[in-house]
Amino acid sequence: MDSVLRAAAIYGALLVLFKIAGRRSLAEITTFDFVLLMIIGEATQQALLGDDFSLTNSLMVIVTLIAIDVGLSLLKQRSQWVSQLIDGGPTIIVEDGRILKARMRHARLIEEDIMEAARSSQGIETLEQIKFAIIERNGKISVIAKES
Amino acid sequence: MTHPTESEELRSRQFPVREDMAYQLKVWRFERVGWYVLVLLVILTLLGLFSRGPLSTRDVHSGDGRLGVEYEMFHRNGSTNPMVIHLKGQPNAVLEVELVGQWLEGFEVQTLQPQPVRSASAQRGLKLWVQADANGEASLYLSLLGDGLGLYHSRIATPGGATVSFDQFIFP
Secondary structure, eight states, X not given: OHHHHHHHHHHHXXXXXXXXXXXXXXXXXXXXXXXXXXXXXXXXXXXXXXXXXXXXXXXXXXXXXXHHHHHHHXXXXXXXXXXXXXXXXXXXXXXTTEEOHHHHHHTTOOHHHHHHHHHHHHOOOSGGGEEEEEEOTTSOEEEEEOOO | OOOOOHHHHTSOOOSSSOOOHHHHHHHHHHHHHHHHHHHHHHHHHHHTTTSSSTTTEEEEEOTTSSEEEEEESEEETTOEEXXXXXXXXXXXXXXXXXXXXXXXXXXXXXXXXXXXXXXXXXXXXXXXXXXXXXXXXXXXXXXXXXXXXXXXXXXXXXXXXXXEEEEEEEEO
């Protein structure tokens, strides 16, 4: 019984924690983010398994996690509200070469983040060349160039 | 170029993606409030809300000072914490102490030092006899493994009438 409860508790807690961290937090993986992710994994492992290292326990934990995950995706498919709650929506941060400053501040982004995404995805050099920059639901910044 | 006002910026756009800025503002507020909560949790943990810290470490004495207990108010399931019982009596005497309450259901005694001269079960707990030194003082060092969940009430008493009562909470 407790393997199911443990897995459900950890799933819920991580869901809330990563919502607090915001969608950008682990979207662009730097070396440090990668190490951070591994440490979070290590810290979670003990709480997930407890002191029971049996095959049954670890399988039940995995089964529970996947069951919740699939269940949530089914819910998201059926309900627009759940989908928005869990995945959020896209947000425009650059409109016709003009930065929307209030939005950037709330999203904890700076101009450099946008230009980095613009350079790597579109080969764009200046802000004026950007028609739209959008923070997607997964936290990545997608850039649409102006037609010249 | 005129600077757009904040309210104009926060208006929902329909192109190229359909936005719901009212909801997005709520998300951002949740992130901000959540961050405060995380910082608060870190501070509380440093203070010992989840054992080992000023909020958790307690030192209680009976009215006559013949019995003292140092313990952790907060435990975590699966972690070990120390508990020290100080006794005061006649020089070189064998002192009796009784540990009663629910705590034996919630804790597993991993070590008990020094070995008591004698031990026996009591109505709801156990009795220990320990050898006092030339000053009439004796100490018992226990390490307790939190096994249960929730609140446990304990009482430690000597036949002389010295009693201390305390509560311990075990986090999951």
